[in-house]
Each structure stands twice: as structure tokens, then as C-alpha cells.
Amino acid sequence: MKNDFEEKMADIMIGEAVTALLDEDVAISWAVLTDRLRAAIEHETDEDRVRAGLRAIEEVRREMHIRAGEKTGFASADDLSSQKLH
Structure with a gap:
């Protein structure tokens, strides 16, 4: 049950980060999204x-590697972080 809650909360947090980036008219990339998620938890007090x-x-990192692997067969960290999502 806890995993379901964490999974749903993770999806919500990804959605919040993407929505904020879209509202700010920021180009969304894997790196920007992970940075935004890191910033969101940096001062978070709710465990x-x-x-x-x-x-x-x-989840974002895993998806990033999967997508990069589908396109090239393999990808460097630089290739992954600069890929635009939007």
C-alpha cells in the first residue's frame, strides 16, 4: 500500500514540476526536470x-535512459541531460 502511495505522490510531484516549468515558459529537458524535482525536495519537511x-x-532518470537507448542504442550523460522534452 505504501508503494502505491509513494508512486502516486511521485507522479503528482512530476506533474507539479512540469506544470511549473510550462507556466514559466521554460524549455523542458530531462536535466531541468530533475533539477526542479531536486529543488522541490531540498527544503521539504514532509518525509x-x-x-x-x-x-x-x-523514475525520470530511468525513463531518460530508456528513451535515450531507444534512439541511439546507447547515450552519454551529456546527450541525456540536453534532450528536450517540450
Whole structure:
């Protein structure tokens, strides 16, 4: 049950970060999204949101590697961080 809650909270945090970036008219990339998620948990006091934020960052990284692998077969860290999502 806890994993379901953390997964949903992670998805919410990703959505909040993406929405904020869109509202700010910032080009969304994997690096920008992970930076925004890190910033969101930096001063967070709610342990559930911190865990969910860390999970969200891990999900974004995992997806980043999957997508990069689909396009090139392999990718460097520089290639991954500069890929635009929006």
C-alpha cells in the first residue's frame, strides 16, 4: 500500500514540476526536470514528499535512459541531460 502511495505522490510531484516549468515558459529537458524535482525536495519537511520526490527523480532518470537507448542504442550523460522534452 505504501508503494502505491509513494508512486502516486511521485507522479503528482512530476506533474507539479512540469506544470511549473510550462507556466514559466521554460524549455523542458530531462536535466531541468530533475533539477526542479531536486529543488522541490531540498527544503521539504514532509518525509513522504521527500521519499516521493526521490522516487520521482529515479523514475525520470530511468525513463531518460530508456528513451535515450531507444534512439541511439546507447547515450552519454551529456546527450541525456540536453534532450528536450517540450
